Amino acid sequence: MSGVPMEHGLVLASILFALGIAGLICRRNMVFVLMSLEIMLNAAALAFIVGGTAWGQPEGQAMFLLVITLAAAEASVGLALLIQLHHRYKTLDVDAANRMHG
Amino acid sequence: MTLLWLILIPFIGGLLCWQGERFGEQAPRWIALGTMLMVLAITLGLWFYGDYHLPSLDPQGEAVRWTMEWQVAWIPRFGISIHLALDGLSLVLIALTGFLGILAVLCSWHEIVHRVGFFHLNLLWILGGVVGVFLAIDLFLFFFFWEMMLVPMYFLIALWGHSGSKGRTRIRAATKFFIYTQASGLLMLVSILGLVFANLAHTGEYSFDYATLMQTPLSDGLAMWLMLGFFIAFAVKLPVVPLHGWLPDAHAQAPTAGSVDLAGILLKTAAYGMLRFALPLFPEASQAFAPVAMGLGLLGIYYGALLACGQQDLKRLIAYTSISHMGFVLIGIYAGTELALQGVVMLMVAHAFSAAGLFIVSGQLYERLHTRDMREMGGLWGRLGSLPGFSLFFVAASLGMPGTANFLGEMMILFGAFPLVPWVVVLASGGLLLAAIYSLLLMQRVHFGPPQGKEHFADLDRREYLMMLTLTGLVLLFGLYPQPLLDTTGAAMLEVQQLFEGVAPLSSLAKGNQ
Amino acid sequence: MSLLPLTFLLPLAGTLVLALSRGRLGPRSSAVVGVVSVGLAALVTAWIGWHFVDSGVGGVDMTLWTWLSVGDFRPTIGLRLDGLSLTMIGIITGVGFLIHLFAAWYMQGEAGVTRFFAFMNLFVFSMLLLVLGDNMLLLFLGWEGVGLCSYLLIGYYYWTEANGWAAFKAFIVTRLGDVFLAIGLFLMFRELGTLNIAEILQRAPEVWAEGAWQAQLAALLILGGALGKSAQLPLHTWLADAMAGPTPVSALIHAATMVTAGVYLIARLHGVFELAPGVLYLVGLIGAVTLLLAGFAALAQTDIKRVLAYSTMSQIGYMFLALGVGAYDAAIFHLMMHGFFKALLFLSAGAVIVSCHHEQDMRRLGGLWRRLPLAYAGFVVGGAALAALPLVTAGFYSKDEILWEALAAGHGGLMLAGLIGAFLTSLYTLRLIIGTFHGEMKSDNARHAEPGRGLVHGLPLVVLAVLSTFLGAWIHPPLEAVLPTSPGAGVHGAGHTVLGIVAAATSLVGLGLGAWLFLTRWRWLSERVSTGWAARLWWLWHNAWGFDIAYDRLLVRPYRGLVRLLESDLIDRLLLLAAWLAWGLHRGLSLTQSGKMRYYAATMAAGVTLVLLVLVVSG
Secondary structure, eight states: OOSOOHHHHHHHHHHHHHHHHHHHHHOOBHHHHHHHHHHHHHHHHHHHHHHHHHHTOSHHHHHHHHHHHHHHHHHHHHHHHHHHHHHHHSSOBGGGOOTTOO | OHHHHHHHHHHHHHHHHHHHGGGOSHHHHHHHHHHHHHHHHHHHHHHHHSOOSOSEEOTTSOEEOOSEEEEEEEEGGGTEEEEEEEOHHHHHHHHHHHHHHHHHHHHTTTTOOSSHHHHHHHHHHHHHHHHHHHHBOBHHHHHHHHHHTHHHHHHHHHHHOOOOSTTOOHHHHHHHHHHHHHHHHHHHHHHHHHHHHHHHHHHSSOOOBHHHHHTOOOOHHHHHHHHHHHHHHHHHHTTOGGGOTHHHHHHHHSOHHHHHHIIIIIHHHHHHHIIIIIHHHSHHHHHHHHHHHHHHHHHHHHHHHHHHHTOOBHHHHHHHHHHHHHHHHHHHHHHOOHHHHHHHHHHHHHHHHHHHHHHHHHHHHHHHHSOOBGGGOOOOGGGSTTHHHHHHHHHHHHTTOBTBHHHHHHHHHHHHHTTTOHHHHHHHHHHHHHHHHHHHHHHHHHTSSSOSOSOOOOOOOHHHHHHHHHHHHHHHHHHHOOHHHHHHHHHHHHHHHHHHTTOOOGGGOOSSOO | OTTHHHHHHHHHHHHHHHHHTTTOSOHHHHHHHHHHHHHHHHHHHHHHHHHHHHHTOSEEEEEEEEOOOBTTBOOEEEEEEEHHHHHHHHHHHHHHHHHHHHHHHHTTTOSOHHHHHHHHHHHHHHHHHHHHBSBHHHHHHHHHHHHHHHHHHHTSSTTSHHHHHHHHHHHHHHHHHHHHHHHHHHHHHHHHSOOBHHHHHHHHHHHSOTTOHHHHHHHHHHHHHHHHHTTOTTSOTHHHHGGGSOHHHHHIIIIISGGGHHHHHHHHTHHHHHTOHHHHHHHHHHHHHHHHHHHHHHHTOOBHHHHHHHHHHHHHHHHHHHHHTTOHHHHHHHHHHHHHHHHHHHHHHHHHHHHTTSOOBGGGOOOOTTTOHHHHHHHHHHHHHHTTOTTTBHHHHHHHHHHHHHHHTTOHHHHHHHHHHHHHHHHHHHHHHHHHHSSOOOSHHHHTOOOOOSHHHHHHHHHHHHHHBHHHHTOOOOOTTTSOOOTTTTOOOHHHHHHHHHHHHHHHHHHHHHHHHHHHSHHHHHHHTTSHHHHHHHHHHHTGGGHHHHHIIIIIHHHHHHHHHHTTOHHHHHHHHHHHHHHHHHHHHHHTOOOOHHHHHHHHHHHHHHHHHHHHHHO
16 A cells, blocks of 8 residues: 555544544634534544555445545534524524523 | 222222312312221221230130231232231221321311312322331331322422421422431331341242241341331331431421321321331340430430420421420330330320321411411410310320320330339430420410400311310320220230240240230 | 219319300309309218218228229229318318309409309319329329319410419429329339329338338429429429419419318328338428428518418418328318418408409508408408417417427427417518508509409308308318327327417417507508618518529520520431532532533543543553
């Protein structure tokens, strides 16, 4: 296979994942939260690809397809929530929707 | 089969009351009244026709322990059966349940106006559960009924109770009641299971049967722990002082019928449990524990009485007096002489009547004055018709006036315990003085003093007058001629006494009289 | 004899009729029911007494039914009629009837006449059971029953708060004595195995040696009960306050009958006391101290009923003194005479009080002798008997006997106390009569006094007045068969005569001094006692030596403090800590549920990282 070592791919995936989680924690705007989620999903998907490539197995790519589907579903639900949030609170700040606090 | 019907009738009656509400508000009341009358009638019939000088020997020389017995398998795999049995003690207490059930229905006739059917469902299910407790001699079944009577009681307090001052809502009182009794019931369950497993280790069979478990050999340490499990469960219900917290709240917030049942019967299930289970199952451990129990009894007498002296809420005052009286019961049970045990039965019956009387009086006062706060009363003697006279009578009964059954109960306990534990009795006698103080404080605050108004309140109507007169008559009857009652429970108490003192009782031997 | 239960069943029937009438009986018919039931009981008693004395038997037992029977514990509802109980039921129904009759006049126009007579009849019923009961438990029934009736009647005018508290105090203080009595019963039952009085008297000498600690203790405990009921030191504080009740109640309960129950009890159980000579001497000593202290206290009262109350304590002190020297019959004889003349004094006081529109303070009465001749006559005759005016009054004979018995038993000190007490008695009696009936009228109530009229008012006064003279002393209670002979019986030496003369002289000197002081020096006296050490002494006497204040500090306040301390149910609070703990944890944990997703995500990430770290490090 190509000369990109597995470690490099995994490090890239980890960095992407860390970026995603940082975005998720720090951003309050729901659009960015959703984007961060997508990044995290893609980081995981990248890890699958890297792994599949490294061991020459097809499951990695199969999982990637699954993750894309999942991401699409997640995005649709997330966007629906976003519209609802905007509709009810006139804002995109997720912290506004904290009515389920204890 | 009769025994099963005694339990089933209240349950079926309860369901009928619930559905009977469709036919108007009065229907559930009459159905409930009829149901309890039926229970009482059956019990009195049993009393009349049964032989309560058991355990005795039948012609073949076999010991007969129970006057009536009924058994059918329930969960055979674990040796659990529906095993009911009747002797003098349970009969007296069931008769008491039937009678106070009638009173409870009667005294809520005008008090309860919301969800009448459901109210009577709960009321009758409590009573059914109590009858079950008094009849069950399978320990699992006993536990089942023991827990079962809590739930309707919870609803009774939570749904139809009065809310007191701040922080003393009826929901809180109901919850407190439920948690106390539920937690202590758990301890009892652990003890029952411990006993069953000890028996399993010994005989290789599961059994929850009373007679079988009584034969289980136990090491001293284990017996003490198991006994404590039972004792704590009963101590919460009696109540014994450090565990009494639920009682004043529950009483104060419960509707009149609830208080009558609570003071009149539910507290008695605890004393019954001690007499039927804690002592006979673990005689040596109980004997060793007796000094502590009597100490707790003394504490209860004084603590309850002193707190009663400081209450402003009429029903809380009466509730604390119950704690004080139950201290005498505890001393009597653990003194364990025949006279003291008979005194315990006497005091239980007497306290059921007098406490019920006082709670009904306070309920009637509440209906007229719409308050239970004694600071807002005073000088009511001339303004209430014959109600003050009856309060006076029940107050006199609760302070142990001779001629009332309460006097005999207390005196029999003290006379019976004195040869064994003179100092405990001397100290307990001090409780008689405190009883006079709190009882007369009640009179002074409610009926004496300058009247706080001119208008007269409604006199007792015929229903109320009849209730009070019947209670008065019974207190006096048992105070002056208690022998029929004592004869009925005599044999059962003798059995407990012999077990307690380590003499092999008649029922375990098929030989001559001990 | 089979009519014996009727004596107490008739008053009981009266009570039941009145109690269950629910206001359908008017005041007149209530009074009729109340008076007639006791009157019939008195007739039955007279009939029984006549037959009993006639038949000459020592005693009659009658068991109605076995109260209860458990093992050895078999008290009965049983009656015992003998000389002692006959004397007592004679006083109770006889004097009781006269007082009921007078009460019918006294209570005219008062609210709640039905209630009054129901309680009075109940009292007579309980008192009769007390003296007729053949076992200690039935006696205890009567004993507590009279206590309850006393409570109810003291608090009869319930709308005045103080009356309720006075009744409360009376009941609680006597109940304290009753607790001792109850413990005494436990002890006697354990030691002797019976509660029947005859059997106790029979078995006590068999089981206990003279001076055995059990006998001493039993006697001491019984004495405790007697002290409470008979208002003797140190349980005497309730009696003066008990005067809050209507005056016929004071006459019947707090003079003639109930307060003498302690004397009856000790006389009844004389066999136990004989085995405890030390306690018996204590009885006499307490009697002597009480009669002196109460005598001084009576000197300084201004309320005429309180004077009479302290005088009652003092006279019962004489009875205890007699019991203490073993002269039980002298005690019972004085009990009877005291019943006559003290009832007379109280009824006369009642006549004054009603006539003067419920004014009973000497400082606002005075000069009434012209307006209220009958009450005045009652006071003079009763007062003379109280002060033991020689030869013509009943009190002289009974008191003289007590003093002589004390001397004959060798208790010179007690006799001396009795003599000093007689002197005090003369003084306060004259002060009472002169303060009420002589001098000038000191208020409008006195000036507008309306004398009572009618047979119902007059008859009881006249009959009791006759009984208070030497005619009453002719009544000879048939006590020989019941009580042991007293030390001075049958000895009629010169000593008795000399003592009689000394006692008579004491009484006369007291009366003379009193007449001089109070008739001519009243004003000087009142000025004298309002300054300096005399004022302090006067205050002490007026407050009956400060017992009430001391008890308040020593007992009532600690009790109140304890109640206040426990009021909020400390133990319950302690157990509620568990609930608070659960609540606190709940609050703490629910804080983390902020509803902010970012925090959730952050903690989740941190958690995952932590787990991974642990896996890496440990792996």
